[in-house]
Amino acid sequence: MATQRTGRRLRRGSLTPDMIVAASLRLLDARGSVGFSLPKLGKALGADPTAVYRHFASKDDLMLAIADRLIEEAMDGLVVHACWVETIAETTRRLRATYLAHPAAAALSASRTTQRPAEMRIVDVLIGAMLQAGFEDAQAAITYRAVGDFALAWAGGEAAFLALDPALQRSDRAAWTRAYLAVDKAEHPNIWQVRDELSGVTDDAIFEAILTLVLAGLQATAPRPCACPRHAPAAATAGAVSAS
Amino acid sequence: MATQRTGRRLRRGSLTPDMIVAASLRLLDARGSVGFSLPKLGKALGADPTAVYRHFASKDDLMLAIADRLIEEAMDGLVVHACWVETIAETTRRLRATYLAHPAAAALSASRTTQRPAEMRIVDVLIGAMLQAGFEDAQAAITYRAVGDFALAWAGGEAAFLALDPALQRSDRAAWTRAYLAVDKAEHPNIWQVRDELSGVTDDAIFEAILTLVLAGLQATAPRPCACPRHAPAAATAGAVSAS
DNA sequence: CGGGCTTAGTCAATGCTTGTGACAAAGCCT
DNA sequence: AGGCTTTGTCACAAGCATTGACTAAGCCCG
Numbered sequence: 001m002a003t004q005r006t007g008r009r010l011r012r013g014s015l016t017p018d019m020i021v022a023a024s025l026r027l028l029d030a031r032g033s034v035g036f037s038l039p040k041l042g043k044a045l046g047a048d049p050t051a052v053y054r055h056f057a058s059k060d061d062l063m064l065a066i067a068d069r070l071i072e073e074a075m076d077g078l079v080v081h082a083c084w085v086e087t088i089a090e091t092t093r094r095l096r097a098t099y100l101a102h103p104a105a106a107a108l109s110a111s112r113t114t115q116r117p118a119e120m121r122i123v124d125v126l127i128g129a130m131l132q133a134g135f136e137d138a139q140a141a142i143t144y145r146a147v148g149d150f151a152l153a154w155a156g157g158e159a160a161f162l163a164l165d166p167a168l169q170r171s172d173r174a175a176w177t178r179a180y181l182a183v184d185k186a187e188h189p190n191i192w193q194v195r196d197e198l199s200g201v202t203d204d205a206i207f208e209a210i211l212t213l214v215l216a217g218l219q220a221t222a223p224r225p226c227a228c229p230r231h232a233p234a235a236a237t238a239g240a241v242s243a244s
Numbered sequence: 245m246a247t248q249r250t251g252r253r254l255r256r257g258s259l260t261p262d263m264i265v266a267a268s269l270r271l272l273d274a275r276g277s278v279g280f281s282l283p284k285l286g287k288a289l290g291a292d293p294t295a296v297y298r299h300f301a302s303k304d305d306l307m308l309a310i311a312d313r314l315i316e317e318a319m320d321g322l323v324v325h326a327c328w329v330e331t332i333a334e335t336t337r338r339l340r341a342t343y344l345a346h347p348a349a350a351a352l353s354a355s356r357t358t359q360r361p362a363e364m365r366i367v368d369v370l371i372g373a374m375l376q377a378g379f380e381d382a383q384a385a386i387t388y389r390a391v392g393d394f395a396l397a398w399a400g401g402e403a404a405f406l407a408l409d410p411a412l413q414r415s416d417r418a419a420w421t422r423a424y425l426a427v428d429k430a431e432h433p434n435i436w437q438v439r440d441e442l443s444g445v446t447d448d449a450i451f452e453a454i455l456t457l458v459l460a461g462l463q464a465t466a467p468r469p470c471a472c473p474r475h476a477p478a479a480a481t482a483g484a485v486s487a488s
Numbered sequence: 489c490g491g492g493c494t495t496a497g498t499c500a501a502t503g504c505t506t507g508t509g510a511c512a513a514a515g516c517c518t
Numbered sequence: 519a520g521g522c523t524t525t526g527t528c529a530c531a532a533g534c535a536t537t538g539a540c541t542a543a544g545c546c547c548g
Contacts, residue, residue, distance in 0.1 A: 012496055012543045037534060048498050050536080055496090059535065107355075111404035113416060115423045120432060128434035141441035146453035150394075153401030157393065160355035160400075172357060179359045188364060190372035197385035209390035216464045217457030256514045256525055281505060292527050294507080299525090303506070490548090498541075505534065514525080 010047050017055050020045065021065050028066075028104040033163055036104065038062075067109035072118040074098035084129040085215055085226040091122055092151040092211055099155035103162035110156030123148070134224030143218075150214060158203065254291050261299050264289065265309050272310075272348040277407055280348065282306075311353035316362040318342035328373040329459055329470040335366060336395040336455055343399035347406035354400030367392070378468030387462075394458060402447065 005011065023045050028036050038059055039049035056062040074094045081087045099106035113119065126148050130140035161169065177199040185192045219225045267289050272280050282303060283293035300306040318338045325331045343350035357363065370392050374384035405413065421443040429436045463469045 008498095009542075010497060015496080038536090039534075050499080051497055053536075111351075111401060111408070113420070115419055120423070120427070120435070124432040124434045127438055131434055131437060137438045138441045141438045142445050142449050142453045143457075144438075145445050145450045146457060149401065149450060150398065150454050153397045154394065156404075157355060157397030157400060164355070175359055176357070179364065183364070188368040190368045190375055191364070193375060194371055194381045194385045194388075197382045201386050201389050205386050206389045206393060209386045210394050210458070213387075213390060213461030213465065214454070214457050215461070217459070217461035220460045220464045221457065252527095253513070254526060259525080282507085283505075294528085295526055297507070492546090492548105494543100494545080496541100496543080499539085500537105501539105502537080503535095506532090508531080509529095511528080512526090514523100516523085517521090518519100 005046075010051070015045060015047060015051060015055060017065065020052055020055055020062070021069050024062065024066055025069065025102060025105055028108075029102055032165075033104045033108055034165075063109050064112055064114050066105050067112045068114040068116045068118060070098055070102060070106060070109065071095075071114070071116075071122070075118050075122050078122070078125065080125055080128065083226045083228045083231065084132040085219065085228070085231045087125060087129045087132075088147060088218070089211060089215060091125060092147075092154075095151050096155040096158065096207060099159040100162065103159040106156060106159035107163035110152060110159060132224070133218065133222035133226070135222065147214065147218075154207070154210065158207070254295075259289060259291060259295060259299060261309065264296055264299055264306070265313050268306065268310055269313065269346060269349055272352075273346055276409075277348040277352055278409075307353050308356055308358055310349050311356045312358040312360045312362060314342055314346060314350060314353065315339075315358070315360075315366070319362050319366050322366070322369065324369055324372065327470045327472045327475065328376040329463065329472070329475050331369060331373045331376075332391060332462070333455060333459060335369060336391075336398075339395050340399040340402065340451060343403040344406065347403040350400060350403035351407035354396060354403060376468070377462065377466035377470070379466065391458065391462075398451070398454065402451070 020041070024036070024041055027041060027044055038052050042049040042051045045051065052062065056065065074097070075091070078091065078094065081090065099110070123144070127140060127144045130144050130147075133140075133143075135143055164172075180191060180195050180198045183191045183195060191198070215231075219231060225231070264285070268280070268285055271285060271288055282296050286293040286295045289295065296306065300309065318341070319335070322335065322338065325334065343354070367388070371384060371388045374388050374391075377384075377387075379387055408416075424435060424439045424442045427435045427439060435442070459475075463475060469475070
């Protein structure tokens with residue numbers, strides 16, 4: 001902390017909103033949400049436990065600033081691809097990567113929106129992708145919300161789990177593995193059928209699977225599907241979309 | 245409260261875990277998460293502020309019981325459809341309906357899993373739908389997780405917003421409408437293009453849109469797509485897959 | 489340079505929270 | 519009836535968000 005002191009009092013201007021947000025993020029990353037409180041934050045800054053209140057009206061106010069910082073970090077340097085499917089995939093992956101890098105901060109702030117520049121930027125990018133896909137205005141508006149809210153909800157959900165006590169995460173995963181393997185064939189035949197595959201499924205694989213489904217759904221319903229080789233409609237699963 | 249007293253002390257056995265969970269849900273629905281604490285819960289039950297600790301080891305322990313109660317409520321009476329797409333649509337809609345009916349409880353418990361019977365049941369139903377769709381075991385396992393986690397994340401996200409202070413929700417929605425309409429044409433051309441459509445978008449429409457995308461993605465990638473008339477692949481215009 | 493104003497940092501205090509340990513009455517079992 | 523366990527009560531610890539009063543830093547204006 002680059003704060004200067006005179007006697008046992010901090011210099012005026014030692015604390016700035018930017019510094020406080022940065023310190024909050026550091027504290028949340030290091031000690032999780034249980035290790036985060038305004039008194040602890042003040043002490044971590046070398047200041048009085050209540051000093052933060054001179055820069056943020058409330059803890060909620062601070063959380064909004066943190067939420068915006070995360071969006072900014074996620075979308076920094078985002079470029080729009082020629083292919084709209086790729087644009088959507090990248091914004092979604094970026095948001096998830098940032099949220100997973102700061103799970104505690106993300107879990108606390110995921111359901112808040114801030115209308116700050118970074119957020120407006122990504123809204124514009126997503127709507128642009130929808131228009132490029134050929135949706136007319138009203139449908140583009142709905143579909144942008146669907147895709148944007150999906151990205152936020154998914155990344156927020158994953159972050160919420162990662163923000164739990166690590167020991168609890170481990171025991172939760174272990175309990176599922178046990179529950180799958182101990183399942184009764186007659187009572188839960190379908191779980192029994194795939195019981196050996198269930199515990200090996202990774203979070204990354206699950207995310208890529210749901211993203212693939214959403215993108216495939218967009219390709220299948222968009223008036224102007226992307227024609228890139230990698231998104232060539234239904235080529236991989238020939239016949240799946242065949243008209244009657 | 246049907247509790248009996250002797251003097252100013254509750255009869256032994258006046259409190260049961262079931263009663264406590266029911267009272268928690270009532271309190272959370274009526275006063276939101278800020279109006280919910282173990283002291284308040286105790287008082288609402290006509291008991292001592294710390295009485296609940298005799299039945300639940302901690303607040304977290306109680307939250308798990310509440311989470312399970314919600315899953316149970318959502319999946320009560322669930323029947324498997326002949327069409328696997330419909331089965332997935334129904335489980336997703338059911339979970340969302342229950343979470344929206346108890347937003348505060350849902351927001352606090354959405355990221356916890358309990359491995360109790362109700363949850364195992366829905367896992368079996370979803371995996372069954374995936375197998376019916378023709379996914380082989382490993383892919384069925386991943387896709388079940390993708391769809392199940394999606395339903396949970398989405399419903400949890402919507403619940404989290406509805407669990408906010410109603411005044412804050414209103415101001416948030418109003419702020420977005422204002423932000424959309426005030427957008428600069430040069431800076432955010434895509435938002436500008438659809439600005440009039442954005443504020444009219446409803447939560448239900450957004451949900452049905454994302455559900456349609458996921459289901460269309462499943463239809464497009466499943467080895468054995470559903471052949472029901474209403475899911476007939478890509479025949480009609482966009483939205484053909486959206487049910488009801 | 490000096491006086492006054494605003495405001496950032498400090499301090500003390502309020503009323504809430506989760507959770508614990510001691511105690512006492514209730515109801516069971518023998 | 520006597521004893522044991524359990525459940526409700528009580529007093530209390532530690533920590534939280536937030537507030538109001540105080541005080542000193544640094545700026546503006548002369």
